[in-house]
Each structure stands twice: as C-alpha cells, then as structure tokens.
Amino acid sequence: MPTTPPPDDVATSDASLALSAWGDRIFKGLLVASALAAPALLVALLWQLLSGAAPAIGAFGFSFITDSIWDPVAEKFGALPLVFGTLLTSFLALLLAVPLSLGVAIYLTEFAPERIRQPIAMVIELLAAIPSVVYGLWGIFVMIPILQSSVYPFLEANFGWLPIFQGPIYGPSVLSASLILTIMVMPFIMSVAREVLLAVPAGQREAATALGATRWEAVTTAIVPYAKSGIVGAIILGLGRALGETMAVTMLIGNRHDIAASLFAPGYSMAAVIANEFAEAGLGTLHASALTYVALILFAVTVLVNAAARLMIWRMNRGAGK
Amino acid sequence: MSVREVGRSMVHVAALGGILVAAACGGGGGGEGSPQMLTGAGATFPYPVYSKWFHAFNQATGHQINYQSVGSGAGVKQFAENTVDFGATDGPMTDDEIAAVGGKVLHIPTVLGAVALTWNLPGVTALRLDGPAVADIFQGRITKWNDPRLVALNPGTALPDRELIVVHRSDGSGTSFIFTDYLAKVSPAWKSSVGAGKSIAWPVGLGGKGNEGVTQQIKQVEGSLGYVELIYAMSNSLPSAALKNSNGDFVMPTLESVSAAAAGTTFGPDTDFRVSITDAAGAGAYPISSFTWLLVHPTLPDAAKAKALHQFLDWMVTPEAMAMAAELHYAPLPAPVVELVKTRIATLQ
Numbered sequence: 038m039p040t041t042p043p044p045d046d047v048a049t050s051d052a053s054l055a056l057s058a059w060g061d062r063i064f065k066g067l068l069v070a071s072a073l074a075a076p077a078l079l080v081a082l083l084w085q086l087l088s089g090a091a092p093a094i095g096a097f098g099f100s101f102i103t104d105s106i107w108d109p110v111a112e113k114f115g116a117l118p119l120v121f122g123t124l125l126t127s128f129l130a131l132l133l134a135v136p137l138s139l140g141v142a143i144y145l146t147e148f149a150p151e152r153i154r155q156p157i158a159m160v161i162e163l164l165a166a167i168p169s170v171v172y173g174l175w176g177i178f179v180m181i182p183i184l185q186s187s188v189y190p191f192l193e194a195n196f197g198w199l200p201i202f203q204g205p206i207y208g209p210s211v212l213s214a215s216l217i218l219t220i221m222v223m224p225f226i227m228s229v230a231r232e233v234l235l236a237v238p239a240g241q242r243e244a245a246t247a248l249g250a251t252r253w254e255a256v257t258t259a260i261v262p263y264a265k266s267g268i269v270g271a272i273i274l275g276l277g278r279a280l281g282e283t284m285a286v287t288m289l290i291g292n293r294h295d296i297a298a299s300l301f302a303p304g305y306s307m308a309a310v311i312a313n314e315f316a317e318a319g320l321g322t323l324h325a326s327a328l329t330y331v332a333l334i335l336f337a338v339t340v341l342v343n344a345a346a347r348l349m350i351w352r353m354n355r356g357a358g359k
Numbered sequence: 360m361s362v363r364e365v366g367r368s369m370v371h372v373a374a375l376g377g378i379l380v381a382a383a384c385g386g387g388g389g390g391e392g393s394p395q396m397l398t399g400a401g402a403t404f405p406y407p408v409y410s411k412w413f414h415a416f417n418q419a420t421g422h423q424i425n426y427q428s429v430g431s432g433a434g435v436k437q438f439a440e441n442t443v444d445f446g447a448t449d450g451p452m453t454d455d456e457i458a459a460v461g462g463k464v465l466h467i468p469t470v471l472g473a474v475a476l477t478w479n480l481p482g483v484t485a486l487r488l489d490g491p492a493v494a495d496i497f498q499g500r501i502t503k504w505n506d507p508r509l510v511a512l513n514p515g516t517a518l519p520d521r522e523l524i525v526v527h528r529s530d531g532s533g534t535s536f537i538f539t540d541y542l543a544k545v546s547p548a549w550k551s552s553v554g555a556g557k558s559i560a561w562p563v564g565l566g567g568k569g570n571e572g573v574t575q576q577i578k579q580v581e582g583s584l585g586y587v588e589l590i591y592a593m594s595n596s597l598p599s600a601a602l603k604n605s606n607g608d609f610v611m612p613t614l615e616s617v618s619a620a621a622a623g624t625t626f627g628p629d630t631d632f633r634v635s636i637t638d639a640a641g642a643g644a645y646p647i648s649s650f651t652w653l654l655v656h657p658t659l660p661d662a663a664k665a666k667a668l669h670q671f672l673d674w675m676v677t678p679e680a681m682a683m684a685a686e687l688h689y690a691p692l693p694a695p696v697v698e699l700v701k702t703r704i705a706t707l708q
Binding site: 106107108109110111177178181182185205207208209287288291292293294303309312313314315316317318319324 | 429430431432433435436522524529530531532533553554555556557558559560561564565566567568572575576579580
C-alpha cells in the first residue's frame, strides 16, 4: 500500500510545536512561581514576626506602644520613645527635605538651562547610592563637629526661647539624626518628583502661558497642581526610607530611651534599638520577643506607608491616562 | 589592619587543615590522631586571642578549629542547640540556661578582660575614682566635675565647675555586663534601681555603639566620661582612671592588676568557675575584671572530636599559650586558676 508518509518537515514542525508548547508551560510556571514568591515571603516574614513577638504581645498587649520604660534587666518593655523617635526624626527630615527636593525638581524641569539639567539630576541621584554606614561615619566625623561648633550654638542663641532649642548640646541628638536623614531621603524625593513633573503634558504649560501667566504662576497654578498626587507619592516614598533607616540613625541619635522636648537631646528609634540589642538579647527571652514586637510595629508602619505610596502612584497614573 | 591579619591567618589555617585532612585520608587515616574539624561560636571580645590560639594549635597538631565571633548571647544559644562543638561567652550561663541544657555544660575560663573608665577633660590627665562615686555618676547623682566627692578623691587635681556627661554602650555587650555587675556590687542603690545586664536601662547619658562609638563620643564631647574594654583603651592610648579596690588601694587597669583580681579570688575545689571577680579583694587587684569562658559539653558524642577538644584545652593552659594571650594585651590566668582548670579538664570524657 503506497501511503505517502507525511513530509519530514511537517513532522518536525509538529514536534517542535509540542516542544514549544511545553516550553511555554514551563516558562509560565516559572513566572507564576517567581510572582508568588514575593507575597509568600511577605507572609512568611509577617508570620515569623508575629510568632516571635507573641510572648511580648501576651505580656504587654497594646500598652507596649504607650509605655516608656525599656528595662531589659527587669524585663519591662515599652516602645513609646522608640515610636516617637522614629516618627519625629522622619517627620523633621521630611520637613526639611521636601521643600529642598521640590525646589530642585521644579528648577530642573522648568527653569534650569537644558545642558545642566541632566548632570545635576545625576549627581543628586548618586547620593542615593552611598551606603548608610558611610553617611553615619560622615555624620560623626564631619557633620556633628560642624553642627556643634556653629549651627547648634547659633540656634540656641537666636531661638533658645523655643523649648526645642534648649538644654545642653552633646552632638549626637534627635536633630543630628534628622539632618542626616534629610540628606539621605532628598535624592529619592527629588528624582521621583522630577519624573512626575516631566510627565506633566506640555499643553498644561502652554495653556497657562497663553492665559498670560508668568513662569512662576504657571508652575504654581498649572504644573504642580497637575502633578500633585505624584509628588505626594514621592514624599511618601521618602518617608518610607526615613522610617526604616537604621545604621546612620543609630550612629547619630544618641541612643537614649527617652522623650525630650529639646531637639538637642539624644533620642532613640525603632530600627536603632533592634540593631543595638538584638545580637545579644538571647533567643527565647522576653527581651528578644520585645525587640521582635518593635520590628512588627516598624513593619506595620512601613507597609502602611508603602501601600499609601502605591495608591498615590496608581491615582496619578489613572489621572494621566484620562 | 588586625582584621586583615586575622583574615590572612584564617586562610592559612584553612589551607593547612585542608592539606592535613587530605594527607590523612590518603594515608588511609581514621586513626586516633587524625585531624579533626571543630566548630565553636560566641564572644567577640576574646576573638583575637582565640584566633591566634586556634592557628597555633592547628600548626602543632593539625586539628582545625573554626570559630565564629557572633557574640556571647548567640554563642550560648548555639551551644544549647548543639549546632557547635563548643561555645564561648563573656557572661556565664544563668541557672535557667544551664537547666535548659540539662546541666550538661562546663565553664572553662580562658583569659581575663577588664573595663577601663576613660574621659575627656582638658587639663586633667589622671583621675582617681571609687565604686560608689562611679555608680552615682552613672545614676546622674554626680553631675559636675567639681562635685565634692570627686574633689576629695583627687587631691591636687583642679577639677572644673563643668557638667559631667556620661557615655555608655548602646548595644548589648559583655563589657556592659561586667561594668554593671561591678556597680551592683559596690552600690546597693544601683543594684535595686538599675541592676546588671548586657543591655541596661541607663538612668543618664549618651549611648555609643561599640567601643569605637563610645570612644568617638568621648573624644567629641568635652567633660564626658565613659567605659570601654581595657584592650581597646590600651591599643588606642586612651587615659584610664585608677579605681579604688576593696583593699582601699587605687589601682590602674593593667594586665598585672587584672590577673591579680583573679588571683585574689578564692575558688572552692568544686567550683564551676561561674564566678564574678568584679570588686575582688587582694593587693593590686583591679576591681572591674572578669573571666571569659569556653562552654564545653562534659561528654561529646564523637570520641575523636572530644579527644581533639580535650587536647586543645590542655594546650591552652600551657605557659606558651598564655604568653600568646599576654602579647595581645589579654591578662593570662594566674597559676592557681590554671591548676584548677587543669583538674577540671581532666574530668572531660
């Protein structure tokens, strides 16, 4: 029976088709696995934190967040000064970094001569690549001596009537930590804000100018309001960075478990106490559990902040798509 | 510099160990004297001398000892979980911790450490203090350099009317433990209100991370006073205060005065060596001194490893090994303690 066998090329193409279908499936499987890995890690981390913190949660409950005593010898733990220190240094850092970064971003997108825009943006973004331990050392050896000899005495002499600028000047303090954080979060806010301002359609600018607005008026009435939600997202990203910063803050904040009115006084932060005490806390002790509880609170705060940032960026993108 | 040297010597240890292991295997090995691999973990303070000892021991016997200086707390933990052959700690295990391992632990003292008080006050190059005054300084009860009690302790030194700023360690550390253990002994008020531990609720002062963090803050803040490990103070030429010991002598921290603190302490023949030698009696004893310990199982399941560890401990208390410690500014164990340690090692199986 003369049956013509199917031509070879058809057979091979069938086989390669089947093969590529398998390849597709394996590829898809790999992608799904890697996509699931990140949320799985997050859940595992959360579970680990919860189980580690369980003894401290059982012992102190929510009063952990409102108590101020941190005494590892007597096993009494309260995290209020830590939460306060983290929030205060981050808030102060934003207070100083936001106007500065937005100023730079607006200058670079609206006013600066074309040929210096890219170099300046690059230099500022380079600041983001410096390791935080280097910031810490620079803070101790360069920044603190300068602050101690000129800036702090100036603040005390001229604004000493404010309680926040009173008391002895030691060097390491809440203010020193806030200033190093300012320098560290600035590149993040600046670069995101610059991208957001660049994304403002040219029509906005032209419309404002056509209505007779000056450049300043165009920026304040048409461009910044248009990019508002994106700028808020940039600020929240900077806040997330400030909240979690550990090394530089540990080196400059003075590590004092206390809430003081003066910014010249030493303070403490959540990340700093974990870095300081976890290594020698001993597994299974209430001390280690309390530190894990602190980590859980820090985790919750940063997750909330990051979720807020995502929401802002999502809103900005939806706004831009209209 | 020293870290690099240590790193290089570790490479030597590893390379030598590898050659010896290969040689033993090639020779059909497995005999009693075949090179063993031991692992240990714990205290960071004695790491330089341990690393030197393990290297020298490796060259002498071929046994390789791998030590991770992860901190005393982690050393005790890893010892209790049996993930290492021996542990090392600056503070002895507590009764609870010993109960958790079923009592199966021997504390073997290796060398001595001490805590030095250092300060920054222009024009004042020598300082004399006593225990109660130090406790009151660190409790914020003495806040001025010209406090009458400091003036009385330092006749002939012009102490200024200046705020005294306290600097302490912010990270959990054996150094803080030894220091607060001393303060708790000399001051009932300190014992009841603050206590002793690796991490402390300090009543006053600034916290610096590590010896270097404390030193940096002292250098930058005039009028400050703090405590650091003696070896750190010696290798960085920091001024150290003379302390009044329980004999009434003012003693500077030196290798001799630290060894004297151990020599002046009497041990029962059945001691478990978990003794604090702070505020020790005896002529010339520096009062803030302490042992650092290796934690060893009385019976190791692997006989060959047990033999190698035993061999190391025997070697460690030889005058030759103790001299290596002194070269690195560690105070060696005094002779009576060495004898006690030897009899204790002999009980190992």
